[in-house]
Amino acid sequence: MTRTTFRLATIILGAGLLAISVFYLNRLSEKPPGTGWAPLYLAQPLNAVSDRVEVYVGDVPLKKAVAEGKVNLVQADGTTVPVLESQLTASINNEEQVRVARIPSFIGFGILAGAAGILLVFGLIAPIFKGYVYEADSAILTELHLLHQ
Numbered sequence: 029m030t031r032t033t034f035r036l037a038t039i040i041l042g043a044g045l046l047a048i049s050v051f052y053l054n055r056l057s058e059k060p061p062g063t064g065w066a067p068l069y070l071a072q073p074l075n076a077v078s079d080r081v082e083v084y085v086g087d088v089p090l091k092k093a094v095a096e097g098k099v100n101l102v103q104a105d106g107t108t109v110p111v112l113e114s115q116l117t118a119s120i121n122n123e124e125q126v127r128v129a130r131i132p133s134f135i136g137f138g139i140l141a142g143a144a145g146i147l148l149v150f151g152l153i154a155p156i157f158k159g160y161v162y163e164a165d166s167a168i169l170t171e172l173h174l175l176h177q
Contacts, residue, residue, distance in 0.1 A: 042148030064123030
């Protein structure tokens, strides 16, 4: 690979990777936060989320009120039916978990953008180092041990 081909490859590769990583960083940062609330079909039973949520009816925990039969559901025809604990579900707001899950993507694309920027800058300033590059064709090698006889 000649020097100009190498320089062209570093410029193209650096610019391409930088553009892709900046695009995805922008896309991640502008992503709308969403509602964060789980839809009804993904709602978990209240027993499954009891370590994160506690629901009260007045001053009484909802589970205790349901167990004592104090919570009733009014049907369409006007009759009341006691609510069972198995009928209780909770929709949890998991927006924090969604936002935390984006952090590795931000880090990865940030590292990619930095590496691509370094590669691009290296390709752009490579002609400055032309005088410092060792070329085996034009260099005259002198063995120092032959000079001291």
